[in-house]
Amino acid sequence: MRFSLGNYSNAAKPTEEPEWVTSDTKRNLYQAVCKAYEHIKSEIEAGANLRLNKRKIVARDIAKAGNVHDSLLNKRRQPEIHELISQHNVALEQLWDSCAARRYATGRKLTKRQIQNESRTQAQEIERLSNLKLADALAAAIENQMVDSHKTLIVTIEHLIAENADLQHRNAELSKQLRQMMKMLNTKKEK
Structure with missing residues (x-):
């Protein structure tokens, strides 16, 4: 067998971007998601x-x-x-579960202090996650309120535009009547 670099080369294939990556912003976000996924995946696999x-x-x-x-x-x-992040998070959670199942666990029971520490840590994590959910819900509520106020402003502007047009029409009619009355008054004075 002759030596050839082609036999031993493991060139990394470039990742192909999905068809929905159409702008530089989406490309940067897509690459950031892929990079974060690979980083977290390697840390989970490293234990x-x-x-x-x-x-x-x-x-x-x-x-x-x-x-x-x-x-x-x-x-x-x-x-x-958002969908890509969700898919990667599901894959990472499955990887975490499979790696956690393979870890060696001793048969020794936890002490009371260890159980309390674990309980405290989990309670803090639950509180942090609930705060994140509350922040997301508040942001969504503010966005909905802004949309509603925007709609009412649009309706008010349309009403004011229509009223302005009506007043301009009335003003033009009154100006016309005033000119006619002035004409009539001038004709009466001349007689």
Whole structure:
């Protein structure tokens, strides 16, 4: 067998972007999501003990990495990126569960202090996640309220435009009547 570099080369194939990546912003966000996924995946496979928020892709971190504002990454504005993050988070959670099942666990029971520490840690994580959900709900409520106030402003503007047109028409009619009356008055004075 002759030596050939082609036999031993493992060139990495470039990742193909999906067809919905049509702008530089989407490309940056897509690459940031892929990079975050690979980073978290490698840490999980290495056996790192990660907290829940460190083993999931967080949209705010992706927005920072993609140099865009956090509000750009919601379901309405970037549905493809949001769906990609959701899919990767599901895959990461499955990987975490499978790696956690393979870990060696001792048969020793936890002490009371260890159980209390674990309970305290989980309670803090639950509180943090509920605060995040409340923040998302508040942001959605504010956005809905802004949309409603925008609609009422549009209706008010349309009403004022119609009223303005009516008043201009009445003004023109009154000016016409005034000219006719002035004409009549001038003709009476001349006689």
